[in-house]
Amino acid sequence: VPDALKALLKSGADPLVQDAAGNRALDIAAQAENEGAVALLEETTGASSSGVAEPKVAEPKEKEEEWRWPVDGSVNDTGVNLRKGPAKTAPVLGVFRDDAGSAVLVLEEVREEWDRYPWYRVLSRALGEGWVYGQYLDVPDEAEVTPLNRYAARIELDFGYSPALAVQKFGPPEKKTTSKERLADFGVTVRIEILTYSDHEAEYWDGVLRRVEVWGGPLGFGSITVGMDAAELESLLGEPQELGEGEWHYYDPEMAFERLTAIVEESMAISWLRYEWALYE
Incomplete structure (x- = not known):
C-alpha cells in the first residue's frame, strides 16, 4: 500500500465526501500525493483519476404483487381508433365500432407533456394489440385495483x-372441446371452448376467459406458482376469504366475480391453482 494511502487511512479521514451535485466523490487530490494511491483507489472503488467515483448501485427489485400493468379497462365511446403507435398520426389498425364498454386489457401508459391525456397500449380480443388515446378509455386508478x-x-x-x-x-392444445349452453336465467346461449394442455386447462365463454386450472409447475398465476408454500401465498394475497378441505379461496366479498382457489397439501405446498371469472352469476 502506498505511503500516502497509509497515512490517509491512519488519519481516520473519510476519503468519501459529497460534491456540489450531491454525488459521492473521492477527495484524492487533497489527501494523496502519488499516482500509486490514486491507482489503488481507482481499482478498489471505481473512482476515476479525476476523483469522481462511479459506483454501480443495484436497483431494488420491485415486488411482483405491486405491478401496475396489466389492468382491465374499457373503451368509453364508439368509433374509437386503435392505432399502431401512441400518436394521432399513427396508422389506424382498427376501430371499436361496438357500443361503449368494449373490454380491453391495458398493458402500458405513455404520457407526453403536450398531450392532455396519456396514450395506452391495449389488447383487444377482436382487434388485437394497439394504442388508444386516454380520452376514450376508462382505466382504474392504481388505488382502486386490488391484489x-x-x-x-x-x-x-x-x-x-x-x-x-x-x-x-x-401451441395447439392436446385436447379441444367446444359446446353450447343455454343460460335460461339470462336469456343467452354461450359458446364454450376448452383448451387442455399437459400442465393447465383454459375455458372460454364466447371468447372470454372464464376459467384456468394449473397443476404443473413451475407454471402459475404471476408469482403464485404450483409447488410454492402456502405461507408465500398468504403473504401476497392475505388471509383467504374461505377455507375448505385443503382449499384456500380468495375473492372480493362485495363483488365476487373473480375467484382464485389454491389446493394446499398437508405439507402446506400448493399442488393445484384455479382461477374463475363469474360471467353470468
Whole structure:
C-alpha cells in the first residue's frame, strides 16, 4: 500500500465526501500525493483519476404483487381508433365500432407533456394489440385495483386473452372441446371452448376467459406458482376469504366475480391453482 494511502487511512479521514451535485466523490487530490494511491483507489472503488467515483448501485427489485400493468379497462365511446403507435398520426389498425364498454386489457401508459391525456397500449380480443388515446378509455386508478384484480389481469395476459392468443402462446392444445349452453336465467346461449394442455386447462365463454386450472409447475398465476408454500401465498394475497378441505379461496366479498382457489397439501405446498371469472352469476 502506498505511503500516502497509509497515512490517509491512519488519519481516520473519510476519503468519501459529497460534491456540489450531491454525488459521492473521492477527495484524492487533497489527501494523496502519488499516482500509486490514486491507482489503488481507482481499482478498489471505481473512482476515476479525476476523483469522481462511479459506483454501480443495484436497483431494488420491485415486488411482483405491486405491478401496475396489466389492468382491465374499457373503451368509453364508439368509433374509437386503435392505432399502431401512441400518436394521432399513427396508422389506424382498427376501430371499436361496438357500443361503449368494449373490454380491453391495458398493458402500458405513455404520457407526453403536450398531450392532455396519456396514450395506452391495449389488447383487444377482436382487434388485437394497439394504442388508444386516454380520452376514450376508462382505466382504474392504481388505488382502486386490488391484489386479486392484478392477478386476474395477469392471468388473462399470461394464459391467453382469447382462444386464438392462447394457441399462439402455447401451441395447439392436446385436447379441444367446444359446446353450447343455454343460460335460461339470462336469456343467452354461450359458446364454450376448452383448451387442455399437459400442465393447465383454459375455458372460454364466447371468447372470454372464464376459467384456468394449473397443476404443473413451475407454471402459475404471476408469482403464485404450483409447488410454492402456502405461507408465500398468504403473504401476497392475505388471509383467504374461505377455507375448505385443503382449499384456500380468495375473492372480493362485495363483488365476487373473480375467484382464485389454491389446493394446499398437508405439507402446506400448493399442488393445484384455479382461477374463475363469474360471467353470468
